[in-house]
Each structure stands twice: as structure tokens, then as C-alpha cells.
Amino acid sequence: MSKNLSEVLFSEKNNVRETSSLIANSGSKKHQRQHQSTLDGQQSVGWYRLLKLLQWSWQGIDIIDCYEVLAKISASTNPRTDSNLLDTVIGFRSGNWSYEWSKKAMTYQKQANQYSQDGDTQQAQQHYYLASQLYSVASYPHLKGDENSIQAQTLAVTNYRQSFMHNRHALLKEIQVPFQxxxxxxxxxxxxxxxxxxxxxxxxxxDTLQCDFLPLFERYLKPAGIAMLTVDMPGVGFSNHLKLTQDTSLLHQAVLQHVADIPWVDQSRVALMGMRMGANALNRLAYVEPHRAKAVVSVGAAVASVFDDINRFKQLPVMTLDCLASRMQLQKSDASYLYQHCVPFSLIKQGLLGRKKVKTPCLSIGHSDDLMCSEQDLKLMARISYESEAKIIDKSPIFDSYLITLQYSAQWLAKHLQE
Amino acid sequence: MSKNLSEVLFSEKNNVRETSSLIANSGSKKHQRQHQSTLDGQQSVGWYRLLKLLQWSWQGIDIIDCYEVLAKISASTNPRTDSNLLDTVIGFRSGNWSYEWSKKAMTYQKQANQYSQDGDTQQAQQHYYLASQLYSVASYPHLKGDENSIQAQTLAVTNYRQSFMHNRHALLKEIQVPFQxxxxxxxxxxxxxxxxxxxxxxxxxxDTLQCDFLPLFERYLKPAGIAMLTVDMPGVGFSNHLKLTQDTSLLHQAVLQHVADIPWVDQSRVALMGMRMGANALNRLAYVEPHRAKAVVSVGAAVASVFDDINRFKQLPVMTLDCLASRMQLQKSDASYLYQHCVPFSLIKQGLLGRKKVKTPCLSIGHSDDLMCSEQDLKLMARISYESEAKIIDKSPIFDSYLITLQYSAQWLAKHLQE
Structure with missing residues (x-):
């Protein structure tokens, strides 16, 4: 890392807007003591963000690093947007979420540079990868207009690319998909x-970036000889300029159609795999493009009940509501207001889920206690075609359920992608 | 790993008693749907054991390995002691807790052997260490008379030793302490x-083995030049033959007195650090041996309220009750019965906590919502001497609080251990 970039990156900036203040919300909401565990990780009293420790650990981040960073954020005496929420320190400086995670990321980036210079490609690859993951958390939850987040996102991507430049066992190709x-x-x-x-x-x-899913490829898809094409949801990452609308699958449809122009993959063997809103988009796509996709896996899909029942919707964590508003380019995330804009996301209301049948086999996975995706949703998704199945987990922690089932999903995909 | 040991280890045994059936308990209790989060990890519906994923991840175990093992256990169709509890597959065979974790551990052990043969000491060290940690989970919760557990414990220790034989940056010495x-x-x-x-x-x-705390040494104590002497609690690991009694500090007192005979450490600079029941023992020791210990850190100490209030005690997870019964060499863990035997553990009832004063500074750390250790307990512990302090966390997840504070604890210890 050049001294220059380090100086640029860590110059204190106190005039940027703090993440939790970007989307207007009723003050009382931000204080809500919610203990709801969701598939997305545990919501913790005293934090604006959902602390996705298991997810981050799954991505490869050292949990001890996580605790060290969280301890620094907790202990900061710098002013906060909301003194009850630890991760709302204002300005890019000590105690600020993006600042502290970026600082940790940079230590890995520096080590990676050193390893790279020394010709130790394996260590360089690993350290660039870890830097990318820490920068991704620094950017999290990637709200539009969050300056600190945008800087960290750029570094997440740069380090992700660097990691692959040192990877002898896999390749990363950047595919430019023409869209709008x-x-x-x-x-x-x-x-x-x-x-x-x-x-x-x-x-x-x-609330994820496309660089957050490498273990899915490394552990499960690559060994089965399957390539993975990741797409940022509208409003996030490389799709930052796009607006999330009820036609959630528009971008993904363009990607799916573009697959025919990608030289390294077999356009007759394309499957879809989505989680949360990503599963909304890809489920929808299975209905819209029934002949292009050979199979679809949905994990904890936000497809119906959460948009059909305001009481469910209102229980969503504030951060999740802010993310929805941000992707939809709305200025406030008050649940009642936002709900009206989200109702059309329901694939039941769109006349697809439970109404239309196609031939694409669908595996729908979820937890019976999940706020975002009810048991009924899971069953409806499995009715898309005769070869479909629902895997409903009622034991084990909610969050874990989807990580536990990834191996199964990958095997299921491999079976359906056989020649 | 010799083929021989592999055969011995993985021969199917169906006549051993399954872990959850070792301690008698009322059938209804084992089904209790408890959602209580404790400092010890999340209790999950459908599991007998507390799934300490964050703790295991902190120990260095790859969370993806954890999910793979849990998935195998979940999916097993072999008979269970209780069909509602996934981790109660009977016999040492596919789906059994100890079997599946040991199998994963062995893959690391084999790799470690290979690295060792190839002269790659760093990788050998790391892989022996990971094998030891996975064997420790295979043994968890280390109940007396659990045959599968005892086998896994032995392998945990063997691999832990092997790891240090390949460690160029730290040493492990086994100290034999004469006791009873x-x-x-x-x-x-x-x-x-x-x-x-x-x-x-x-x-x-x-419910821990002494090999479960290496990161505390590696990350925090070693950099400060402090040695770490770990002791298994009575009834566990190397102290398996001992009975846990109200004089919880008896063994630790012998250890503390024996420090004078250990050549590598300074007997005038000894501190104590305990968690849960370990903190009961070491707090007690601070009262009993006021001149030998320079400082004591207690994390989520089980010292008073949980033994003074049957309603608190009854909320403890079944696995925790079983562990208590096992260490005390009692045959059943029915809460009302067990409570009568545990009442004397209260250091208030023993006339120590809140009654007696010594000069040893005490740092007591805990979470205000912790079942095992109330805010009042934390405050009482801080009254042991004038230099003491209580660090009460009310934000952040309960479990995380103690990992978040380890760095602070280590700094506090280093300060008090200065010459």
C-alpha cells in the first residue's frame, strides 16, 4: 500500500453523513429493542447494524479480528448520531464503523503486498482476500450516498481482484452486461x-456485495466443476445506480440473456441461486424466462408473506428497512410508508407464485420461524413445477439453517446441471 | 495417522451410552423449548448441546467445517435417544456427535502428519492445533463416563501437544501438580x-477443556510477555477424577502454591483469570490466598445469584445442569434436586462475597442480562478491594461481551503484573 493512499484513506473527515442518519426514520424506531433473530444474523441491542458474525466468519474473517474491531467501536468516546447505538460514531475517524474496519482491512492489504513482493502467492492471495472481506464489512450495509462506504467498497473490489491475480486454482473474469x-x-x-x-x-x-460469496464457489461449486456468476442487486455495488422496482428480475434477465455471449460457460446449463431479495429476483426470473434456467435454488426468499402482511413487515430490523428504502431510492424508511411501496414485491400479488406453473425445478430452503420467508412461502415456491421441493428447517438456529444447507443446495444444483 | 489407529477409532460401537442419556433428567425437561441466550452460546431448539459457534470460531475452527458437521448430524437417520434432539444419535457411528466431529478432526490430523513429514512446521503446527480443537468439540460437553468423549479428549490433548512440538514461537510445558x-x-x-x-x-x-483457550495466550498474553497456566476444573479433563465441591478453589489453591516450584515463572507475579464456574474457583481463591495473587479477572462469574435464586437456576440449559451434576458426581440433574446441592456454591452464603475484604484488585466483567451472573454479582465482586472495578456491558450480544473484553482484561492484567 503506498503511503499516499494510506494518507488519503485515513485522513479524518468529520463532515460526512453518518450511515444510520442517511435514511430518515422515526426516532423512536431506531431505539426499538428488538430481539428478533432473523436469517440475517442477530439483531443486537445497542447496534444499528445487524451483527452478522457467523456470516463474516463463514466468509473467512477471523472472529478475533471482529471482536477487536467491535471493541474499538464500542469504546469510542467520539460523538454519535444516536448515543444509544454504538456503531453510529460520526465522521471518518476513530470509533467510526467504516474507519475501524478499513483500518483492520489495511493491515491485511499491507501484508498481502509484502507477500506479493516476496513471491509468496498463496499467502498474498489469502491476505488480499481477507482485506477485501474486511473492506466489505467496512462498507456494510452499503447505503447509497454513504461516502465512507463507497470508498471501502472500491477497496473491497480492488483487493478481491488482486486476490484472484494470485490465485492459481481459479479464475475471475469481469463480465460487462449491457443494461439500460x-x-x-x-x-x-x-x-x-x-x-x-x-x-x-x-x-x-x-445488504450484501457480490464479493461476499466466494466460499460458496470454492467449497461447493468449483469442486463440482460449476462456474459462479455473481450479480449485485439493484441499488448495491456495481448496480448502485439502478433502482429496485417491483420488476425485481429485470437486471438478472439481462444477465441471463447475456450468458449466451460469455465464452467460458455453457448457455444450455444455467441455474439460478438467490437469497432473500436476491431469491425474489431469481424466482421471478424462473417464471419470466422458463426456458433459459435449468434449475433455481431459493434460500429464505423474500417473495410473499413479508410483503403481504404489514405486521410481519413492521418487525423487520431498522437497518433492513433502511436498505430497502435505499435500494428503492426512497428518502425515508418509516415502516408504514415503506410497506406501501413494497407490497408489489409480493410474487403472489404479481400473479406468479402459486398461480403460474413452469417446468423449472425449484429447491426452496428456509426456516419455519423466519420473518422474511414463511413456511407457506416455501411450500408455494415448491409448487412452481413438478420436480420442485421445499426443505423446511424447524430445528437449529435460524441463521445457521442456510449455511448448513449450502452443501445440499450445491449437490442439488450439480444434479440438475448434468449434461 | 496410522491405519491402525484409524481403524480402532472409527470402528462402529453401538453399545456405548449416548451423551444426553448419561445424566438422568425428567423427560419433559429435555424437550423444553428454551430460547434463553446465555454467555455460553445460543441454545437452539432441537439440540441437546449448546451450539457455541462463535466460541469455536474464536478457537480457530473453520465455521464452514462446523456447518458441514452439523449438517451431517442433522441429516442422520440413525436412531436417537430423543428423536427431537438432533445431536443424540446413539452409538459411535454416522450421525453421532463425537463420531462426526472426530472424523473431521482426523482429516486435519492426517494433513498435519503429512506436513510434518514434509518439514513444513508452520502448517503442521496449525493443522495439529485445528485437529485438537475439533477433537475437543467431539468430546464436548465432556461428561464423565461418556466413552466417545474420553477417546476424543485423549486425541485433543495429543494433537495439542503435537502442535506445540512444531511451534517455534511458544512453548508448552506440562506441570504435574500434586493434589490429594x-x-x-x-x-x-x-x-x-x-x-x-x-x-x-x-x-x-x-464444559470446557484447558486446550480451548490458546487464542487468549497467543493474541493477548504472549505479546505482553505473560505466561498462561491452564487448569481443568474438577470433574473435567485431567481433573476428571476430582469431585466439584463447595470448596471450589481447593485444586486451584494447590496449583497456586505449586507455582513456587515452577522454574519458568515469577511466583511474585501471579494473577488469576476465571470464567463461569472457573471464576467462582478463582474468586474464592483470591479470598483464601490474599497474598499470593496479584490480581484476579472474573468473566461472567457464577458466584452468587444463580445459586441464591432457584428461579434463575431453573432457567439454566439442560446441558449445563447435566454438566454440573457430572462434575459433582451426582446421578441426576433435575433442577430442584440439583439446586439443593448447588446452593453452597454461593460465595455470599460462604461469607466471602460482599463480606470480606482483601487487597487483591479484581476486575469483574459481565453482561447485565446474563442468567449466570447478575449486575449485582458484578458489583459485589468489585467490592473485594479498593482497586477493583466492575465492567458491566448492557449493549451487544451477551455472548460476545466476553470475547470483546478479552483485550481489555489482558491489558488490565499486564498493568497489575508489572514489576
């Missing part, structure tokens, strides 16, 4: 470029 | 043996 007069960057992860691979298009929740 | 006519093995972790080090005696809960 612009190009949207997607990441194609390839086991190698010797042969043509089947491919899975992956999108997750609206 | 026998020897109890404790582990002394040393930054080096060039100089004499101050030392911290560490004991944690009754």
Missing part, C-alpha cells in the same frame, strides 16, 4: 478456462 | 524460556 444503456459489472468465477462450464447465477440480499 | 495423593496435569504456555515470566492461572466453565 450502461454496463453492469458482474464477476464470473471459473474453476479454469480449459473447458466450458455450467454456471450458476448468484444474488443475495440487498 | 495424585498428580493433576496442567499446561504452562510460555512465550519462551529465556527469562522468568509473570503468569496467569486460567480456568473456564465446567
Amino acid at each position: 444503456g450502461k454496463q453492469v459489472t458482474t464477476f464470473l468465477h471459473l474453476p479454469n478456462d480449459d473447458v466450458i462450464h455450467p454456471v450458476v447465477i448468484v444474488s443475495a440480499g440487498i | 495423593g495424585k498428580q493433576v496435569t496442567t499446561f504452562l504456555h510460555l512465550p519462551n524460556d529465556d527469562v522468568i515470566h509473570p503468569v496467569v492461572i486460567v480456568s473456564a466453565g465446567i
Whole structure:
């Protein structure tokens, strides 16, 4: 890391807007003591953000690093937007969420540079990867207009690319997908470029970046010879300029159609895998493009009940509401107001879920106690076609359920992508 | 790993008693749907054991490995002691807790052997360490008479030793402490043996092994030049033959007195650090041996309220009750019955906590919502001496609070152990 960038990155900025203040919300809401565990991680009293420790750990981040950063944020005496919420320190300086995570990320980036210079490619790859993941958390939850977040996002992507430049066992290709007069960057992860691979298009929740899912590829898809094409949801990352609308699958449809132009993958063997709102988009896509996708996996899909029942919707964590508002380019996230704009996301109301049938096999996975995706939703998704199935988990922690089932999902995908 | 050991280890045994059936309990209790989050990790519906994913991740275990093992256990169709509890598959075979974790551990052990043969000491060290940690989870919660557990414990220790044989940056010495006519093995972790080090005696809960705390040493104590001496609680690990009684500090007192005979540490600079029941023992020790310990740190100490109030006690997870019964060599863990035996553990009832004063500074850390350790307990512990302090966390998840504060604890210890 050049001294220059370090200086630029860590110059104190106190005039930027603090993340939790970007979306207007009723003051009382931000204080709500919610103990609701969701698939997205535990909501903790005293924090604006959902602390996704298990997810971050799954991504490869050292949990001890997480605790050290959280301890620094907790202990800061700098002014906060809301003194009851630890992660709302104002300005890019000590105690601020983006600042502290970026600082930790930079230590890995520096080590990576050193390893790279020393010719230790394996360590360089690993350290660039870890830097990218820490920068991604620094950016989290990636709200539009969050200056600190945007800076961290850029570094997350740079380090992710660097990591692959040192990777001898997999390739990263950046695929520019033409969409609405612009190009949207997607990441194609390839086991190698010797042969043509089947491919899975992956999108997750609206609070994730596309660089957050490498273990899915490394552990499960690559060993099965499957490529992974990740797409940022509208309003996030490379799709930051796009607005999330009820036609959630618009961008993904363009990506799916573009697959025919990608030389390394087999356009006749394309599957879809989505989580949360990503599963909304990809489920919808399965209805809209019934002949292009060979299979679809939905994990904890936000497809119906959460948009059909205001009481469910109102229980969503404040951060999640802010994310929804941000992606939809709305200025406030008051639940009653936001709900009116989200009702059309229901694939039941759109006349698809439970109404229309296609031939694409669908695996829908979720937890019976999940706020975002009810048991009924899971069953409806499995009715899309005759070969479909619902995997409903009622034991084990809610969050874990989807990580526990990834291996199963990958095997299911591999089966459906066989020639 | 020799083929022989592999065969011995993985021969199916269906006649051993399954862990959850070792301690008699009312059937209804095992089904109790408790959602109580404790400092010890989340209790999950459908599991007998507390799933301490964050703790295991902190120990260095790959969370993806955890999910893979839990998925295998979940999916098993072999008979269970209780069909509602996933981790109660009977016999040492596919789906059984100890079997699946041991299998994962063995893959690391084999890799470690290979690295060792190839002369890659760093990788060998790391892989032996990970094997030890996975074997420790295989043994968890280490109930007396659990045959599968005992086998896994032995392997945890063997691999822990092997890891240190490949460690160039720290030393492990096994210290035999004479106690009640026998020897109890404790582990002394040393930054080096060039100089004499101050030392911290560490004991944690009754569901942990002494090999579960290496990051505390590696990350926080070693950099401060402090040695760590770990002691298994009575009834667990190397102290398996001992009975936990109201005089909880008896064994630790013998250890503390024995420090004078250990050549690598400075007997005038000894501190104590305990968690849960370990903190009961070490707090008690601070009262009993006021001149030998320079400082004591208690984390989420089970010292009073949980033993003074049957309603608190009854809310403890079944697994925790079973552990208590096992350490006390009682045959059943029915809460009302067990409570009568646990009442004397209260250091208030023993006339110590809040009654007696000594000069030893005490740092007591905990969460205001913790079942095992109330805010009042924390305040009482801080009254042991004038230099003491209570650190009461009310934000952040309960469990995280103690990992978040380890760095602070270590700094506090280093300050008090200065010459």
C-alpha cells in the first residue's frame, strides 16, 4: 500500500453523513429493542447494524479480528448520531464503523503486498482476500450516498481482484452486461478456462456485495466443476445506480440473456441461486424466462408473506428497512410508508407464485420461524413445477439453517446441471 | 495417522451410552423449548448441546467445517435417544456427535502428519492445533463416563501437544501438580524460556477443556510477555477424577502454591483469570490466598445469584445442569434436586462475597442480562478491594461481551503484573 493512499484513506473527515442518519426514520424506531433473530444474523441491542458474525466468519474473517474491531467501536468516546447505538460514531475517524474496519482491512492489504513482493502467492492471495472481506464489512450495509462506504467498497473490489491475480486454482473474469444503456459489472468465477462450464447465477440480499460469496464457489461449486456468476442487486455495488422496482428480475434477465455471449460457460446449463431479495429476483426470473434456467435454488426468499402482511413487515430490523428504502431510492424508511411501496414485491400479488406453473425445478430452503420467508412461502415456491421441493428447517438456529444447507443446495444444483 | 489407529477409532460401537442419556433428567425437561441466550452460546431448539459457534470460531475452527458437521448430524437417520434432539444419535457411528466431529478432526490430523513429514512446521503446527480443537468439540460437553468423549479428549490433548512440538514461537510445558495423593496435569504456555515470566492461572466453565483457550495466550498474553497456566476444573479433563465441591478453589489453591516450584515463572507475579464456574474457583481463591495473587479477572462469574435464586437456576440449559451434576458426581440433574446441592456454591452464603475484604484488585466483567451472573454479582465482586472495578456491558450480544473484553482484561492484567 503506498503511503499516499494510506494518507488519503485515513485522513479524518468529520463532515460526512453518518450511515444510520442517511435514511430518515422515526426516532423512536431506531431505539426499538428488538430481539428478533432473523436469517440475517442477530439483531443486537445497542447496534444499528445487524451483527452478522457467523456470516463474516463463514466468509473467512477471523472472529478475533471482529471482536477487536467491535471493541474499538464500542469504546469510542467520539460523538454519535444516536448515543444509544454504538456503531453510529460520526465522521471518518476513530470509533467510526467504516474507519475501524478499513483500518483492520489495511493491515491485511499491507501484508498481502509484502507477500506479493516476496513471491509468496498463496499467502498474498489469502491476505488480499481477507482485506477485501474486511473492506466489505467496512462498507456494510452499503447505503447509497454513504461516502465512507463507497470508498471501502472500491477497496473491497480492488483487493478481491488482486486476490484472484494470485490465485492459481481459479479464475475471475469481469463480465460487462449491457443494461439500460450502461454496463453492469458482474464477476464470473471459473474453476479454469480449459473447458466450458455450467454456471450458476448468484444474488443475495440487498445488504450484501457480490464479493461476499466466494466460499460458496470454492467449497461447493468449483469442486463440482460449476462456474459462479455473481450479480449485485439493484441499488448495491456495481448496480448502485439502478433502482429496485417491483420488476425485481429485470437486471438478472439481462444477465441471463447475456450468458449466451460469455465464452467460458455453457448457455444450455444455467441455474439460478438467490437469497432473500436476491431469491425474489431469481424466482421471478424462473417464471419470466422458463426456458433459459435449468434449475433455481431459493434460500429464505423474500417473495410473499413479508410483503403481504404489514405486521410481519413492521418487525423487520431498522437497518433492513433502511436498505430497502435505499435500494428503492426512497428518502425515508418509516415502516408504514415503506410497506406501501413494497407490497408489489409480493410474487403472489404479481400473479406468479402459486398461480403460474413452469417446468423449472425449484429447491426452496428456509426456516419455519423466519420473518422474511414463511413456511407457506416455501411450500408455494415448491409448487412452481413438478420436480420442485421445499426443505423446511424447524430445528437449529435460524441463521445457521442456510449455511448448513449450502452443501445440499450445491449437490442439488450439480444434479440438475448434468449434461 | 496410522491405519491402525484409524481403524480402532472409527470402528462402529453401538453399545456405548449416548451423551444426553448419561445424566438422568425428567423427560419433559429435555424437550423444553428454551430460547434463553446465555454467555455460553445460543441454545437452539432441537439440540441437546449448546451450539457455541462463535466460541469455536474464536478457537480457530473453520465455521464452514462446523456447518458441514452439523449438517451431517442433522441429516442422520440413525436412531436417537430423543428423536427431537438432533445431536443424540446413539452409538459411535454416522450421525453421532463425537463420531462426526472426530472424523473431521482426523482429516486435519492426517494433513498435519503429512506436513510434518514434509518439514513444513508452520502448517503442521496449525493443522495439529485445528485437529485438537475439533477433537475437543467431539468430546464436548465432556461428561464423565461418556466413552466417545474420553477417546476424543485423549486425541485433543495429543494433537495439542503435537502442535506445540512444531511451534517455534511458544512453548508448552506440562506441570504435574500434586493434589490429594495424585498428580493433576496442567499446561504452562510460555512465550519462551529465556527469562522468568509473570503468569496467569486460567480456568473456564465446567464444559470446557484447558486446550480451548490458546487464542487468549497467543493474541493477548504472549505479546505482553505473560505466561498462561491452564487448569481443568474438577470433574473435567485431567481433573476428571476430582469431585466439584463447595470448596471450589481447593485444586486451584494447590496449583497456586505449586507455582513456587515452577522454574519458568515469577511466583511474585501471579494473577488469576476465571470464567463461569472457573471464576467462582478463582474468586474464592483470591479470598483464601490474599497474598499470593496479584490480581484476579472474573468473566461472567457464577458466584452468587444463580445459586441464591432457584428461579434463575431453573432457567439454566439442560446441558449445563447435566454438566454440573457430572462434575459433582451426582446421578441426576433435575433442577430442584440439583439446586439443593448447588446452593453452597454461593460465595455470599460462604461469607466471602460482599463480606470480606482483601487487597487483591479484581476486575469483574459481565453482561447485565446474563442468567449466570447478575449486575449485582458484578458489583459485589468489585467490592473485594479498593482497586477493583466492575465492567458491566448492557449493549451487544451477551455472548460476545466476553470475547470483546478479552483485550481489555489482558491489558488490565499486564498493568497489575508489572514489576
